[in-house]
Amino acid sequence: MPVNSVAENVLGTIGTICWTAQLVPQVWKSYRSKSTEGLSPWMVLLWSISAVFLGVYVIVQDLNIPLIIQPQLFGALCLASWSQCQCYGNKQSFKACIIMFLGMATFLGGFETAMIFAVKPSYEHGNDRPTMFFGIAASVLLTIGFIPQYHEIWKHCEVIGLSITFMAIDFFGGVFSNLSLVFKPEFDVVAGVAYSLIIVLDLVVILAALILNPRARRQRRREALLSDAETGDSRDLADGHQTTTAPSEAETAVVVHGTGQPDEPKPVAGGDLHEKRAGDGG
Numbered sequence: 542m543p544v545n546s547v548a549e550n551v552l553g554t555i556g557t558i559c560w561t562a563q564l565v566p567q568v569w570k571s572y573r574s575k576s577t578e579g580l581s582p583w584m585v586l587l588w589s590i591s592a593v594f595l596g597v598y599v600i601v602q603d604l605n606i607p608l609i610i611q612p613q614l615f616g617a618l619c620l621a622s623w624s625q626c627q628c629y630g631n632k633q634s635f636k637a638c639i640i641m642f643l644g645m646a647t648f649l650g651g652f653e654t655a656m657i658f659a660v661k662p663s664y665e666h667g668n669d670r671p672t673m674f675f676g677i678a679a680s681v682l683l684t685i686g687f688i689p690q691y692h693e694i695w696k697h698c699e700v701i702g703l704s705i706t707f708m709a710i711d712f713f714g715g716v717f718s719n720l721s722l723v724f725k726p727e728f729d730v731v732a733g734v735a736y737s738l739i740i741v742l743d744l745v746v747i748l749a750a751l752i753l754n755p756r757a758r759r760q761r762r763r764e765a766l767l768s769d770a771e772t773g774d775s776r777d778l779a780d781g782h783q784t785t786t787a788p789s790e791a792e793t794a795v796v797v798h799g800t801g802q803p804d805e806p807k808p809v810a811g812g813d814l815h816e817k818r819a820g821d822g823g
Contacts, residue, residue, distance in 0.1 A: 545724040546605075553607035553721035559714030560611045564618035567707040571625045579702025581689040582626035585619045589645070591682030592616030593653045595735060598676035601661050602729065608718060620645055676731035680738055687742045699757035700750035708746050715739035 571577050596612035624642040627633045633641075660671045694700055719736040722729050 549721050549724040550605050550607065551721075552717050552724070553605045553611075556714045556716075556718030556721060557607035557611040557614070559710050559717060560615050563707055563710040563714055564615075564622055565707075566704040566710070568618065568621055568625065570704045570707075571622065571629060571702075575629055577622075577626045577630045577702055579693050579697055579700070580622070580626060580630075581693050582623055582630060583689040584686045585622040585626065587682050587686035589616045589619035589623060589649065591679045591686065592619065593649045593656075594675045594682060595679035596653050597656045597660060598672060598679060598731065600657050601664050601672045601675075602732075604725075604729065604732065605721065608721065608732070611714075611718070616649065617646065620649075673731060676735065680731070680735040683735060684738055684742065687746075690746070694746070694749055694753070697757075699753045700746060703746065703750075705747065705750050708743050708750075712740055712743040712747065715743065 567580070571580065592612040592615045596609075596616070599609050599612060620642055623645075624638040627641060628635060628638040656675065660675065664672050690703070693702070715736045719733055719740065722733050722736070
């Protein structure tokens with residue numbers, strides 16, 4: 542591909558815009574539901590750390606401005622999502638979560654700044670190994686970050702707590718950032734690998750949501766119908782039991798000689814009564 546700095550910056554800017562807004566749907570979803578169930582706090586924490594390593598790499602490499610801004614925004618939003626996991630998932634107080642966010646942001650920002658000043662002189666003298674280490678470490682941390690999220694998906698047998706809009710924006714951010722590298726004088730392999738990993742791993746989550754979520758919804762509907770049917774049967778049995786009345790006194794009359802007919806009183810004949818009285822008189 543021919544070198545085109547305009548295309549490089551335009552595509553890089555689009556990728557940066559995607560990665561700037563990508564976690565906003567996730568943060569909003571967690572805030573609205575006051576729940577982060579299904580969202581792995583380890584994933585967003587590892588992503589925020591990987592953003593530091595990627596930030597060192599792109600700054601020392603002097604990539605285009607949008608790609609330099611992107612890791613900083615990405616890391617900040619990841620920390621915000623991680624803080625929500627502490628608040629809604631681990632039930633930490635809001636004040637404690639703010640302190641954790643600011644503390645982690647300060648620590649990671651200081652670490653990134655220190656590493657830039659430590660690595661840049663050696664890079665300018667032709668030693669690019671430390672810089673390559675940070676680029677590769679960013680890719681590794683991004684990949685590892687997906688593992689706990691995949692475990693959450695496996696545990697719930699569906700994608701819950703994770704905004705699919707967020708994953709889709711993240712996917713396209715990787716696509717445009719990767720395309721921006723094509724128009725550089727020399728394709729950056731390490732950055733390309735990092736962005737390609739994001740594309741593939743995001744795509745796995747999106748496909749899992751498209752396959753597992755409808756299946757889980759159908760399963761819940763079947764269980765609801767079965768539960769309603771069982772509840773209806775129980776009500777029918779209860780109604781039938783209540784309408785069964787106790788036998789009346791007439792129905793409980795003594796049955797004679799097992800004939801099934803109630804015992805009726807025998808009439809006393811007039812002649813027999815007269816003879817009995819005459820005998821008593823004599």
